[in-house]
Amino acid sequence: MNQTWIKKNDILENILIEKLVFWWKGFARLSHENPDLDGRIIFVTWWAIPWTVANLRVLKKKKAFLETQIVDIVKKSDIEVENKDNLYGMSGWWKWINIPYKNQLEIKQEQVLESLNNITKKFGDINVLPIEWSPIVNWYRNKIEFSFGKYISHKFWVEEHFNVWFHKQWEFSKVEDFDWAPLIDEIQNEIFRKIKSFSKTIGLPVYDQMKQNWFFRHLLIRKTHFTNEMMILLSFNPEYFDDKPKLNKSEKLTLIKDFFIDLSNEYEVIKSIYFSYNVNKSDTCIWDLELIYWKDTITEKLLDLEFNISPTSFFQTNSSWAEKLYSMVLDFADKENLSNQTVLDLYGWTGTIWMIFAKAWARDVTSVELVSSASKDWQENAKRNSVDNMTFVNAKVEDFLDTYINDWKKADLLVIDPPRAWMHPNALPNILKFQTNQMIYVSCNPTTLARDLEYILENSNYEIEKLQAMDMFPHTSHIETIVSLKLKS
Numbered sequence: 001m002n003q004t005w006i007k008k009n010d011i012l013e014n015i016l017i018e019k020l021v022f023w024w025k026g027f028a029r030l031s032h033e034n035p036d037l038d039g040r041i042i043f044v045t046w047w048a049i050p051w052t053v054a055n056l057r058v059l060k061k062k063k064a065f066l067e068t069q070i071v072d073i074v075k076k077s078d079i080e081v082e083n084k085d086n087l088y089g090m091s092g093w094w095k096w097i098n099i100p101y102k103n104q105l106e107i108k109q110e111q112v113l114e115s116l117n118n119i120t121k122k123f124g125d126i127n128v129l130p131i132e133w134s135p136i137v138n139w140y141r142n143k144i145e146f147s148f149g150k151y152i153s154h155k156f157w158v159e160e161h162f163n164v165w166f167h168k169q170w171e172f173s174k175v176e177d178f179d180w181a182p183l184i185d186e187i188q189n190e191i192f193r194k195i196k197s198f199s200k201t202i203g204l205p206v207y208d209q210m211k212q213n214w215f216f217r218h219l220l221i222r223k224t225h226f227t228n229e230m231m232i233l234l235s236f237n238p239e240y241f242d243d244k245p246k247l248n249k250s251e252k253l254t255l256i257k258d259f260f261i262d263l264s265n266e267y268e269v270i271k272s273i274y275f276s277y278n279v280n281k282s283d284t285c286i287w288d289l290e291l292i293y294w295k296d297t298i299t300e301k302l303l304d305l306e307f308n309i310s311p312t313s314f315f316q317t318n319s320s321w322a323e324k325l326y327s328m329v330l331d332f333a334d335k336e337n338l339s340n341q342t343v344l345d346l347y348g349w350t351g352t353i354w355m356i357f358a359k360a361w362a363r364d365v366t367s368v369e370l371v372s373s374a375s376k377d378w379q380e381n382a383k384r385n386s387v388d389n390m391t392f393v394n395a396k397v398e399d400f401l402d403t404y405i406n407d408w409k410k411a412d413l414l415v416i417d418p419p420r421a422w423m424h425p426n427a428l429p430n431i432l433k434f435q436t437n438q439m440i441y442v443s444c445n446p447t448t449l450a451r452d453l454e455y456i457l458e459n460s461n462y463e464i465e466k467l468q469a470m471d472m473f474p475h476t477s478h479i480e481t482i483v484s485l486k487l488k489s
């Protein structure tokens, strides 16, 4: 096929996927063996494993590359592995589950190095430490949210009317059905199965998001790692009963409650159970909450501090890694003079990292976060851990910095942990104005990290002391990186 004639929906045959780029896209090139083809770059979207040979459908044709999707696998990659139920990476957020963990780490390290290419070309070599791997690889998630729904496909003759699992990727109206979910532990899975079997027996239907009607909606399970406490939340639509006078609402709800109370008697780990009376038209799980069993929060412990987790709390989804991440940030920081210093924690979320810092080292810490509900968690956690040298500012970092600098306020150490998408362009120049001896940048996106580092190195006297990637989310394409920047003396 002459490449000039390649168009949308064409099938490119026998293409070798060479590697993964931009986190999870496959990278390939049109074969050089075919004289009509010219090595043009191909990205394979949705899902790919390096060294797979596949037939690809062209989704988009751009000047510099083709965007494609796998239609058939011609030859499986030698590194591809199977797992229980052979759940494929294609079907969920565990995109890399069919890649051995050792290879996942190599790919992540390589992606970080590649993202730094421009910087090393301009500023010379960087001290990049080997990637830090996750202590738990297969069942690290402390929070999971299942959906109830149907899977109807007339095209493929599928009619499943009561499914509980996750939405089919890219097809929101369909919910798939498995008795097991990756990335959570066996107890979470066992309890999930029990709740699922019970829900099928009591004669109430799953919610239909398209029609915005019917009953069962979501099942949220949170389980702390260090303290072994579980919270369960069942979300359902109470209005389902409104036009069904023959159905006894209170009888049905009592049946469900009784089941959950029995479940909590059977499993000591269960410390908290909520109902979410959910009449919200959008697909959120938390609505009008009723605590039906015991504690209103569960408690996780990180580095000897306790954190209360409510159904709405923000909390890192991998507790064992959160502890490791925070220890690494502490290790990266020069703690010598910190007891007289002011730390600015930018993009602080619930301020967890710096609560640990405030308690142990710093004179005072100011944590800045956009989402106002995070401040409630912060306040409760600060009180619980007797941290009184920390302030939480609910603001946009870019606005906060403007005011803070105009008020001639100082900072001695900056820690920056921006969202995946970006750091506001106004924030970067302001960050440089403090001229702190050290800045610690924690990033969940190597691409924006590289862009910001390039700006910092180009516009200041900072240099990169060290940089280390961390695998906080095995089987996914996410990469965390910590960087220590120091002012050149």
Ligand SMILES: C[S@@+](CC[C@H](N)C(=O)[O-])C[C@H]1O[C@@H](n2cnc3c(N)ncnc32)[C@H](O)[C@@H]1O
Binding pocket: 316, 347, 348, 349, 350, 351, 352, 353, 368, 369, 370, 371, 395, 396, 397, 398, 417, 418, 419, 420, 424, 444
């Ligand atoms: C990667 S998370 C920070 C995680 C946190 N440092 C921790 O360790 O738990 C990024 C945070 O930035 C917040 N955020 C996003 N845009 C912001 C802005 N313009 N100003 C302040 N916070 C923002 C998000 O709400 C989110 O909580």
